[in-house]
Amino acid sequence: MTVTASPLRIGVDVGGTNTDAVVLDLTPGCADPVLAAYKAPTTPNVAEGIQAAIAATLQKANVDKNRIQAVAIGTTSFVNSLIERDAAKLDRVAVVRLCGPFSRLCPPFASFPYELRAVLEGPVFFARGGLEVDGREIDPIDPAEIRSISAKIREMGVRSVAVAGCYSPIDEEFRQEEKVGAIIRSEIPNVRVTLSKDVANIGLLQRENATILNAALLSFAERTVEGFRASTAALDLDCPVFLTSNDGTLMACEQAARLPIRTFSSGPTNSMRGAHFLASLTGAKRETALVIDVGGTTTEIGVLLPTGFPRQAGAFHELVGVPLNFSMPHVHSMGLGGGSRVRKGNKTTVGPDSVGYLITKEALCFGGRTLVATDIAVAAGKGDGIGNAALVAEIDEAMVESAQARIKTMIELAIDSMKTSTADVPVYLVGGGAILVPDELAGVSKVHRFPHYGEANAVGAACAQISAVIDTFEDTSIKSITTVQREVEARAIARAIANGADPAHTTVVESEAIPIAYTTGKCRFYVKAAGEWTGAAALDDTEAAGGALSWDTSSPVKPVEPANGKGALPTSDVTITxxxxxxxxxxxxxxxxxxxxxxxxxxxxxxxxxxxxxxxxxxxxxxxxxxxxxxxxxxxxxxxxxxxxxxxxxxxxxxxxxxxxxxxxxxxxxxxxxxxxxxxxxxxxxxxxxxxxxxxxxxxxxxxxxxxxxxxxxxxxxxxxxxxxxxxxxxxxxxxxxxxxxxxxxxxxxxxxxxxxxxxxxxxxxxxxxxxxxxxxxxxxxxxxxxxxxxxxxxxxxxxxxxxxSQAWRLGRAVSLATKQANIGNVGRVLVDAVGGDKAAKVLFAGKVTDVSRHIYKGHTYGEITIQALATEEDTPTQRFEGVMKIPFKNENLLCKHIVDGKEAIVAGVPDLISVLDAQNGLALGTPEYKYGQRVLVLGITAAPQWTTTERGLQLGALPAFGYDVPYAPLGEYVQPASVIAEYG
Structure with missing residues (x-):
């Protein structure tokens, strides 16, 4: 299919409450490209709801169906089946890990919650294969071994298989996963095989986890995608059907049926991509902006980069209780929405509980009995035709003002936590609950409400692009890191073009060089390129041919017993209070x-x-x-x-x-x-x-x-x-x-x-x-x-x-207890107490990371992070800080330099301990995990006397050992950790 003179595209976003659809005119220079929009409740049968939404939107648009270039759908159907642990939609998965003698103590499924393991866990096998970090084979694969494994999988009746090999994302030479997949397919009729290198990036356990989740969804994904196709066919739409992915780009139906996991975070991404598209219609310049998506129950805030794509979350994250590492947008969620309950006590509170989809029955403005945030907006004259204003006319004016003030404070604090600099940034509002947001906010240059902001998520689906990602380790011993990075970027652009992106408008939208500690001459590169779809059928960038391979297919093989064949695990998780x-x-x-x-x-x-x-x-x-x-x-x-x-x-x-x-x-x-x-x-x-x-x-x-x-x-x-x-x-x-x-x-x-x-x-x-x-x-x-x-x-x-x-145990216990007691906001104080009190430790700073730099020298990772102080609420227990803190590191954090009004002071240095913690959960961050925008606190702990009371200890462990001409000044007094054995014995 080629691009028509006036290409139209349909975008659909299926949410938990509503299904939105739009018809978009992508003709360059089109003044009002949103020809029609439609919002309807999401139906139990998602495909039927999509069909109805598209039909209604086409009727409103009154356009020739032959002009529709494509249909792009964003859906939460796949991730919801995992959240619900729906065994009717999930298959049991066999796992083949290519690792040689390594990686066997931490087996597949080890990090899964019991309840999900009970549904998904099939036989697990460790096999020859895998690569070293430099690209050498740990072992070559053994076809006879894979045939024996296949015989056992076939015998057990398992029809979904996940294959994961050590360093498979960098395996362009041996293509071990591809070859193993080919052998398994030849041995087991109608088997579905997912290769880990097609799913996610570096990090075997997390990539393998994502591969398992993907494999479990394959049969359901095939049925769902076929339903989407049938829905468009029933409307006589003769055009490709795409699904939108986690990074805001298009996936062909074939890709989505094979890699449904790539759709998990398409909702927030579509909202941000839609906001970018709507902003571009007004001539807004390309700059970093915050997108605030206000729904019925929650508000989600993401950072839209000048590239038009969301800022991505850290390399590792968790979903449905499982550690994962595939690309997801960095989103801050809070319990504020149109249905949030408003209460008056010593102070006015808004949320986090909500009436949700019952808002049209429960809210005062709709004739209900519950005061919610939408009632406040309607009473303040911002209802824009929502409900009946007369029904909220009796709300006390002071109540309206205090609720609005509370909403404003909540949003401003969230904005401050997501910003990466002190400069004011524009805000793009999307979502039906955007009427809650005031027109002026601290730290914001302008609050934008673009036309059609309520349908931004469907607009984002309709304007999605084609992309390609390369995550690889490369040799930097001969060429500079910058030179190699440019080469990897060129490869990413070429791959995106091969996938169907327009060569004239394909650019790099994300590029990162990540040094490897203790290693010289090797560096990890993560690059994403994206461009507008040309209208030609997109090529499939997954499951490339494994190359010529022949093996003995006739000799009999004996089924090999799985590594997890003995013993039964519990089927439910224990909840710790x-x-x-x-x-x-x-x-x-x-x-x-x-x-x-x-x-x-x-x-x-x-x-x-x-x-x-x-x-x-x-x-x-x-x-x-x-x-x-x-x-x-x-x-x-x-x-x-x-x-x-x-x-x-x-x-x-x-x-x-x-x-x-x-x-x-x-x-x-x-x-x-x-x-x-x-x-x-x-x-x-x-x-x-x-x-x-x-x-x-x-x-x-x-x-x-x-x-x-x-x-x-x-x-x-x-x-x-x-x-x-x-x-x-x-x-x-x-x-x-x-x-x-x-x-x-x-x-x-x-x-x-x-x-x-x-x-x-x-x-x-x-x-x-x-x-x-x-x-x-x-x-x-x-x-x-x-x-x-x-x-x-x-x-x-x-x-x-x-x-x-014992000290580690006490610190971990303290974080766990703070979490269970909803006391994470005070976790710094809790940790200080856990290591001996104010003499032994201090919270040195709290804020957000606004700058990260790294480089490798003689095998060590050197760098520095800059943390900007955050605003805090008056009623929070968090200690107040001002200015910025800079923390240089050599694999570990070396010192804390506090800067206020241009004046610098070193407040801590080695051998005292300096730990940077994620302020959202109290857990530690390693230097490779430091990322722009993280909200953190800095904990200092006084070092043991072995380092501080001897000349040799200071010579080996204090700042002069790292090239700083700074004498040791103790943070406090050392308190020897109490023995767990002595206390509980």
Missing amino acids: AADILAYKPKIEGKHWVISELDLQWIADGCYILGTGGGGNPATTMLAIRELVRAGGTVRVMDLESLGPDDKVVWGGGIGSPEVVLERLDGGDPSEATRALVDFVGLKRVGGLAALEIGGGNGMHLMAAGSSKYLDIPVIDGDFMGRAYPTGWQTTVNVFDKGDRGEMSLPNAMCSGNGNNTFMTSAKHYTDIDRIMRAGCVEMGTHADVACRPLDKAFLRKALVRNTV
Whole structure:
């Protein structure tokens, strides 16, 4: 099909309450392109509702159907089936993970809620395959193995399969997922296969999760999409039918039927894209703007970039209780809508509860008995023909004014949290509830109400473009990062054009270079290009051919047993309340703390806070250990003083890039390095294991090795940093080593997990140990396990930072309790109390991230974030701040520079701990996760005396070690964390 002289497009957006439809004239220069609009209640049969909406809109527009170029539909049907756990619409899914010996401790479905696992979980298989970060194969795929797996899947009657391989998004050479998919299709009749590289980006667990959800929806998606096609065919529309995707671009029906997950966030995106289109009709300049979409129950605020696309959320997010990583817009939601209840007490409140779709029965202006926000707007003369103004004439004028003031305050605070600079920004209003928003707002240059703003979501669907995304790791050792980034951008543009975008108007709308910590010569690039649809049938950018492949198809194979074939999991999730948390007591048996699932979650959250921006997110390590516990394994923690006088403690953790662990999850034998070292030194008995650092994933790493499934050795409640540091020589072991050759750290063993083991026995200088091991680690795939010299109790009494596992537990518990008590607004105060009170810790700042810079130097990620203070409500417990705070980092946060009216003051610096937390949930943010617009608070914790009371400690761990000529000034007084064992034993 080619573009007609006057192309028309139909846009439909199916919401939970209403279905909107528009006919749009896309002729360049058209003065009023919205020819007709229609709004109707969403029907139980979505396809019937769409058909009715399109028919009504066409009748209003009175246009020749042959002029309709395409129909574009935005729908929440697919995500709703997951939210509802609707087994009638969801298929059980088999998962094949291509990972070789890696990534087996954290299996598929490990991060799913039980209730969803009960519906979706099919057989799980680990197979040869996967790539390293540099593009090498971990293992080549084995067709006979895949045939055996296929035989078992066929035997079990499962018809949806998810295939996920380590680093598959960068696999353009071996195309392992494509080949495995081809084998499975040849072995199982009528099977549906989803490849992870078609679904999402870097991050194996999250990408695999998205692939599973997508696979579960395939049969329902096929029926739904066919219903959409039938609806348009019944109206004699001879044109392509598209669905709109999460990023505001078009998907052909074939794509949508195969990748329904790409539609999950199309609603908010359509609203913002529609706002951009309507703004362009008025000649508004391309600039960053806030789009406020006011519905019946909630208000959603998103940031519209000058490109015309929404600002995207962070790399990782959660939906239906499952961690995911596909593209979604960054949206702030609050309980304010046309149906929000208004109450008068000591102060006037609006929402968050709402009468929702019952507004036409419940609201006063419609003859009901409930005072809602729409009544306030009508009483104030802003009803625009809504309801009967006479029915709200008796509302007290003071009540109207106080409710309007409350609504204004709510919106202004939300706007302030979403802005990325202090400059005023324009606001584009959309949605039927936009009458609630005042014409003047603090921090806003102008409030725009464009014609047809009530149908902006359908307009956004109608004007959607064609796009392509490339998420890849590239070699930057020969070419500069800038040069390589331009090459990747050119590839993205070419792919978008191949998908059907207009070559003359296709541009890059998002481009990011993300350095990889501890790695030189490699960088991750994320690029999206988009352009107007040419009118030609869009090509499918997924499931490219796997290349020529032949394999033995005739030899008999034996079905292989799935990795999750034994044992049954619970089918419902346990809800933890604030009362449960307050009543909870850890299990202490004799001298040992036996770790539960709840303990693991709290320790993981606390470890990431203690990571001070580095150390890697411990989430996948926690999941791996939780799977061991769920299978009947035991993890124990013990106090240092419980060691026997002659006992030795082996210490260590993971080495390499935390980003690599996003793809190469915990796997293989976690005790391999410890066993290798013990054999090497001839140690007969190990009394305990101790973490190299408590911060990040290493704070939990040895819990798997010490579990009853492997070594059955308790982990000591303590570590050798009390935090995270970027280099291996920044340990308290080295602080108390009497020489400069790292003798208390050697010998050590480093194991790759796939057969490569090394030992280091001596060094010229302690800094050489880290440098040499990191070079070897790169050859091992940029991540390996290390076990270091066994230490005796006498040395541990000097060097060990005690009770840091307990400290992590208390921090995680505090965040959990604040969440359950709806006290997140005061989470900074809660965390200060958890680590010892005002002497030990302080909330140093709160605000939003307005600038992030990063670069790699000698394998480390250097950068700086800038945080701008936010306005706060008078009745919130949040501490007030002003000015900005700048935090430079080298993998971990280094110092806090507070700037007010041009005056600078360093308020904290290493070795004191500086943690940046997400103010929305109290959880830690790692330096790779820092992103524009995040609302954060900064927590400072006084460092352990091993660092601060010795000259060598300050030499190794204070700011001069990072190139800053700034003497150490303590944040407060150190308070040793209380032992969980001592308190509850």
